[in-house]
Amino acid sequence: MIAILRKELADYFTSVRFVILLILVIFVTAFGLVAASQGIRGANLPEGIVFLGLFTTPGKVLPPLTYLVMLMVPIIGIALGFDAINSERTGGTLSRILAQPVFRDSVINGKFLAGVFTLSVMVGAMLTLVSGYGLIMIGVPPSAEEVIRIFIYLFFTIVYGAFWLGLAILFSIVFRRAAASLLFLLALWLILSIFILPVAASVANAIAPTAEGSAEELMRNAELQQMIARLSPNILFQEATRVLLVPSVRSLGMVSMSQVAYMIPNPLSLGQSILIVWPHLTSLVSLSAVCFAISYVLFMRQEIRAT
Amino acid sequence: MSEKFAIETHDLTKRYDGTTVVDRLNLRVRENEVFGLLGPNGAGKTTTILMLLGLTEPAAGTARVYGFNPTREPLKVKRLVGYLPERVGFYENLTARENLRFIADLNGLSYEEANRRIDEVLEMVGLTEAEIMEKVGPSKREKTVGKFSRGMKQRLGIADVLLKRPKLVFLDEPTAGLDPKGINQLLDLIADLPKMGTTVVLCSHQLYQVQRVCHSIGILSRGKMVIEGSIDKLGREALAGGRYQIQVETTAPTPQLVNVIREVKGVLGVEVQENVLLVSTDTDLRAEISKVVVQNDFPLIQMKIQEFSLDDIYMKYFREEQVGS
Secondary structure (H helix, E strand, O other), X not given: OHHHHHHHXXXXXXXXXXXXXXXXXXXXXXXXXXXXXXXXXXXXXXXXXXXXXXXXXXXXXOOOHHHHHHHHHHHHHHHHHOOOOHHHXXXXXXXXXXXXXXXXXXXXXXXXXXXXXXXXXXXXXXXXXXXXHHHHHHXXXXXXXXXXXXXXXHHHHHHHHHHHHHHXXXXXXXXXXXXXXXXXXXXXXXXXXXXXXXXXXXXXXXXXXXXXXXXXXXXXXXXXXXXXXXXXXHHHHHHXXXXXXXXXXXXXXXXXXXXXXXXXXXXXXXXXXXXXXXXXXHHHHHHHHHHHHHHHHHHHHOOXXXX | OOOXXXXXXXXXXXXXXXXXXXXXXXXXEEOOOXXXXXXXXXXXXXXHHHHHHOOOOOOEEEEEEOOEOOOOOHHHHHHHEEEEOOOOOOOOOOEHHHHXXXXXXXXXXXXXXXXXXXHHXXXXXXXXXXXXXXXXXXXXXXXXXHHOXXXXXXXXXXXXXXXXXXXXXXXXXXXXXOOXXXXXXXXXXXXXXXXXXXXXXXXXXXXXXXXXXXXXXXXXXXXXXXXXXXXXXXXXXXXXXXXXXXXXXXXXXXXXXXXXXXXXXXXXXXXEXXXXXXXXXXXXOHHHHHHHHHHXXXXXXXXXEEEOOHHHHHHHHHHHHHHHO
């Protein structure tokens, strides 16, 4: 498996695809920094979480960096995995490799690991770039807690990317043609990251209409809407990001006015933030695992046939 | 040629979606021989190979490759066996050496050993430095496989198979895309493999090539083995006993003439087909036959000699089958 891992990594790092993705990463970094430079002064963040503001403050027109990451990381995952297996199949290299004394699963394991590694390098580079330039820009060093939060965010992002990579590899096994797998993946990406929100809203309105406008109705409608949106890993990731990087977010659910009166408007401690996003993390990890497991089983069971 | 078998299958069967592709196949290939696996398209040749490699599971029956069960112990089998698929593919963005080094890596060879063997196999298949290098300005560098011609890729495929020094190789249409010179070199190479301790199973539609290098053949049709045996024996059967067939054309063949020819030493049988006598013999008896024909005052118009070819065996079987069905 080491041999396959090594070869896949060499392939990724020397490919044109890698260069293009790297350019994309640099653009996203730049956009995020510009957005933060425009908005961070007006955000008026309390002491101790200023540095995190670099990642979460929107600009005048630009969305915050975290939103861009939510959109872009799936693209990296898709680009690295959409032709993992079907290109080997159409290129005639798969049967040649499987005729060598290697376990069949090392092929797919090696590809997945190489993809995750490449993805981690990119995301890591991006966060480091933002932190470095951000430090020069705002001149406020991060506190220890902020560093830990950024690392947890990095971990979340990698798991999130691994989900999309696993999905891409799954599609590359199911679809014989790379173009078909890419097209379906992009459609899915568009639905899960953007179209899910209006869909969730309309479904919630149909199931739990807010005709009378009572508090219970509104509550039910909002909760349903959130539940449907959370089916998308992208929304899940976005929520988790918000809690992790904006410590003043105290709850993701609905809070009634009477409860708000008793809320203390100070940032949550790290442990409490993690407690809120723990279900998100487990869901993302299990989604990635399920995705990879399905690809694994399909690949192991798929027969090598005479053309 | 030894009497040990490299491959033994017993009632090997494979079904895809209800249709039987390989039907209770009993195949035996001796160690250190070149075995030709023939048959029309879709006869189940490739499927048989895939089962012997452990890439596909048989529906029923057993297979043994050097004593190992390919389904249960695929790694042990794959360590001994090389496979050249019909449409061989390489990573087009890598050079020939890089492609081979990856395969060496998968086989667990050390870096030095891999380099040594890569040079060795490239030379064996006749891929010269001049062919795998290209000029970039004043300096030279290795070409990526994407720039290789079809024949070069095919030869690289052979090199790839030989890299692990296999005890058994499956070659599926190895001469496709090669020029006549390349074909000759490749056939010589294949014929030499048994001397190096490698058994060869050759799948091809080029009957002349198969006849040139194979010791024995098996013909598959609809997943069943229809003829199997050494090429000499099958040739005799197809040509009524002899190795040669001499066609003697006269104006009017009489029973006396047939008797006269039959008495020539070495003649195995005579058949009459209109004005032509088909004489089957083991050696070239044209001189003797013409002598007796003329001495006995029979008119001799012309004589032709034919050595049996695999075409005869192949065609004879499929003609019979068509008549039968």
